[in-house]
Amino acid sequence: MPNAGPNTPTYLDHAATTPLLPAARDAWLEGMALWANPSSPHGPGRAARAGLEDARERVKAALAWDGEVVFTSGASEALALAIARCRLPLTGVSAAEHDAVLRHRENAAILPVDGGGLIEPASAALPGLIAVQHVNNETGVIQPLAAIATAVRAAGGLLLADCAQSAGKLALPDADLIAIAAHKFGGPIGVGALLVRDYAMLRPSGGQERGYRGGTEDLPGILAMAAALEAGAAWLAGAAALRASLETAIHAAGGEVVAAAALRIAAVGAYRMPGKSAVAQLIGFDAKGIAVSAGSACSSGSLRGSHVLAAMGVAGASEVIRVSIGRETTPADIDRFAAVWRALQPATASA
């Protein structure tokens, strides 16, 4: 087994971003040939438009989505677009949402989560736009969106689901508006989409994307996103086995699994190493060539405490790190991680 030196890091931060799939890279390179502006009426422009519309149909087919697809620069923009342009005001957000939703909250109610990270569907029975993520980016907890959608609609509301962590992995949930980001499922960074069940839910802004999003479309990126979705998620079954061995090793070393009893996606987990701060763990793992994170990538630099873990009431939240598995993760990666965990774990806690 090669040493995990500085040139061969063990990458266990797939929830931050995951490698571009070879098929997506090929699609991106082929897309570079369609460099004309898709809004131009001439031949090259029409060819780019045809490629764009074909990609839209492929994205819909791969996601089994019957509604509309508005291409954006990523999930943050898709969420901002949904919240700014929805005909209903934002009235409720789950406490575990990504900051891309929470920062738009203003007067919207916070829907609390329990110790397992789940919201009570009845709490979402509000008129207006209700934002509940599908899969939490820090803990992997899967929200019961079918029941939540029923509650939201019964109250006359619309459900916005942030599916940045689930799209391309799990079947899309039942929701009215859905945000996705290509780079979380093997597509490139810088492209995403807002899925809208019906355009009538949004107020148009003018510009491209039928008047719902201004800005020239990034066609190579969009083609790469379609190719990444078409690659499927059969790997997730293997991820479940890897995650099970990871958690067995963490337990054995005295670590704790956050929301262990909740339904969680196999790709993301949060783990506490009692007695050692997350910051110290990150330095230790990084020094051994293992890339993991404390919470989301966006907040990692800030050393703020996780609002997700706080909302769940997790004990020792400052000692929790996130480990996320991808298509390329191997049993050897998990073994290397477990060995470093054992080396970092304070002796008193593993007794």
Next chain:
Amino acid sequence: MIYLDYQATTPLAPEARDAMLPWLSGPEGMGFANPHSPHRPGRAAAAAVEVAREQVAALLPPGGRVIFTGSATEAINLAIFGRKPGQIAVSAIEHAAVLDTAQASGARVQILTAGSDGLVSPAQHLAPGTDVVAVMQVNNEIGTIQPVAAWADAAHAAGAVFLCDAVQGAGKLAPLEGADLIALSAHKLYGPKGIGALWIRDGVELSPLIHGGGQEGGLRSGTLSPALCAGFGAAATIALARQAEDLDHVGRLWRQGGGLLVEWILNGSAEHRWHGNLNLYRPGLDVARLMSDCRNLAFSAGSACASGSGRPSHVLRAIGLTDSLAKSSVRLGFGRYTTIEQLEDACARLDAAAAAQGV
């Protein structure tokens, strides 16, 4: 196919493409990492983003910072909504990204008029209480270069900030002085689509449009693409290195092309102009038929975004053309990779097709 639509988009420079490839890495490398991750691959990606930021900043004045966005349209939205203006003045020939955003902002909107030469004279009175003034550097339809330094002074004298849409001029002309907010697009300067930038003068306050992870100093959340940033940065560097050469080249093309189209009338000033643009009309010309007769030429009738709409150009109307003359106008855009032979061939074909219409 001869491509003459450089104002809609430009071909990707090979240098920009090469700069992007390492950051389109799959599992064989670490170039895919999230530049906001604190681990080693993340820090390498962040370093690439910062290099690109410096490269783009070289196109811009000193004393400000570059925020990456998904497009120039987004940069303009951030600039306008971010200032929360009560009163805004915009030129009549702005791109829809400025005109529509000004309207959508809820501010009272003053329209600054343009002359028949396609120039927006700075000798116009600004309404009291104006918060933002927006005049573009180079018009996207007719290529006229606006007196933006004078407009910056006028805006500042009125206590307003000056926003400049520099999409068509950045990298081609010297950095514009005096602006407080400058919007750029990579794909108009031989970089990739899907990325733009907003330059913000130090001390100019903005509130964000896209909230979330707090990237870009909290002003623009969303994971940045190191590939798109690197492509933008490389394109900026090449544009700067080749600025004089590119300028000479379009000057030659302009003289040659313009010299062949003697029966056509130029829209906008010939002098105060980016010479990679010929916007021309012949009275009575049926542009749809012209396009159909010249299928191997890629040109447009106005901006790409409005091309499908069938509406006459708001720019051409603003400079005094009737609807019928506006609808008889075509835009030829050329640049770094256009050859003299291509342009001569295209002009000959356009001229013959127009003559065949009997106009």
